[in-house]
Amino acid sequence: MSMTAPILEVSGLKVEIPVRDTVLRPVRGIDISVAKGETVAIVGESGCGKSLTALAIMGLLPRQARLTSDRIDLNGESLSEASPRRWRKLRGDRIAMIFQDPMTALDPCYRIGDQMAEILKQHRKVSRSAARERSLELLRKVGIPSPEERLNQYPHQLSGGLRQRVMIAMALLCEPELIIADEPTTALDVTIQAQILRLLRDIQRETGIGLILITHDLGVVAGMADRIVVMYGGEVVEAGTCDEVLARPLHPYTEGLMRSIPVPGETRRGETLGFIPGVVPRQTGDLTRCGFLERCPYAHASCAEGSIALRDAGAGHLMRCVLPAAGSGRDPEAWTRHSEASS
């Protein structure tokens, strides 16, 4: 994966949102790269900044938000200074997005065929019949039965699974280099979720599209991702290959997430699950200490002595924590004591 030049390279991505008398800093310096054909999962809970990171990469931040970055390169083209006009040209053409809820992402007033043709009209000089042909081709590719009929239907006439397939077909229309999928299967039934994920993966293998998968579901990540980026409080707290991070979570936040998920066949019925006490703090200024300190069972004095740097714990497995990568300082009992003290 590291052989090929990355499709997307982002470094030092920051988002600031002024509210009344202060400035919120929901994304505080994120580095992400995606190689051809690679799936990078951005994982975290509500409020960790994962969706804003995606919107920033798409140039879709709300107007009042301020975006700064050291660089955003899409296949060699620098986008950090791109104009809104340039972004509009890129979106749907070279970068496409798949949203969580296809019912709100699709326009309820237009037929599927018209919505698809509009994308082609924006980015390619094509005739109406060519646009129709291309749309049909893609609807077939994403496994939609009787695509000719679907072109004339409205979004409300399709089931949730079919709508999400239409979203994927629309994302593929202009053969983008990168797709950003924000919780693409969260609104779907588990059976449909499995189908949609397989479809995304098969298409990606065939076309070499880079995929950024934003999700809170570590099960989806395990089935899809090559690499994982775990976000907490607007920062990357852990990153590495999917298998490495899931098998050996190093940051206490990742560890806490893994401990809190029941897994049939592993956890027993009624077994007390781990959890992460407290809530995500709202932080405005620069961090002068570990952002996870209040919620961490391993916290000690040195965690408060300054902001914590992201460091390589070996083989490209990055973590933002002062603990050694293995062994000392990680008493499994600490989670139980920590939970009991707070509940």
Next chain:
Amino acid sequence: MSETVLSMRGVTRDYAVGGAFRKKATLRALRGIDLSVDRGRTLGLVGESGCGKSTLARILLGIEDPTSGTVLVSGRPIQDYERLARARLIQPVFQDPYSSLNPRMSVEAIIGAPLKVRGEGTAASRRTRVHEMAGEVGLPRHLVEAYPSQLSGGQRQRVAIARALIGEPEILICDEPTSALDVSVQSQILNLLHRLKQELNLTMILISHNLAVVHHLADEVAVMYLGQIVERGDADAIFERPCHPYSDALLKAVLPPRAGARLPELGLEAEFPSPVNPPSGCAFHPRCPKADALCAEVDPNPAGIDPVFRCHHPNNFGAAAHPAQAAG
């Protein structure tokens, strides 16, 4: 011995759909539901959206009446209870704690409302009881005076649970109680529900599309498909050796958060069919990898003892173990 608290016999529920612009039709949301739950047990109801699990919950809560069939609560038909008497026995916890709590009532008023409606105790005694209950569900003391908008999702769900339990109901109906929550918060609510059900000997109906959640809490499982229960039995048995191909597919669809996990191949091809016009024979046959001519014509009768299933070609029936499932 065990005592049946809740039972349903041949319960159906039809809705009239269509009218002004579309042809009138009957949507058969429930097509003959039989089930019973013993005191202190938790029944997990699983199935895809549209299978009728929420309709079933609404009938149990008395929000809707069944079209036919009987629902017995502690041996008496549910229609025989007055509204307040029914609410004393059965209480709900809904999915979305953002919309199920009145934003203009304080937490104290929300939790105490069931007592106030019944005119139980004095204002002072109710207040004491609310504080006890808040402590019971792990809600910090200072939040009792707060309003829902000041609470996190997990705290709101604790309020919803406290409100449901303050009147000491026998049956708790939880419709997707953790779906709106983050995983680190979900685990706290699951821990809480498990502790409460044991301490209070609660009978629980747990509706969830998340099979990991059902596995974690339920003693028994009923798998629903298109208004029918297609498999029902002991949770361990169904999780280890599902007989119905649909249960099997649902279990395979669970994605474990473990290194090296692969996306499952479910073999479910077609889309979920319309409940207005259900398929002939076995409702699952158009999607079933094992379907044959018989399945397209004859709706299978319930067979087996534990689990009970509706299928002409069950998996694992009579087989001791199923290695593929034991691993997954």
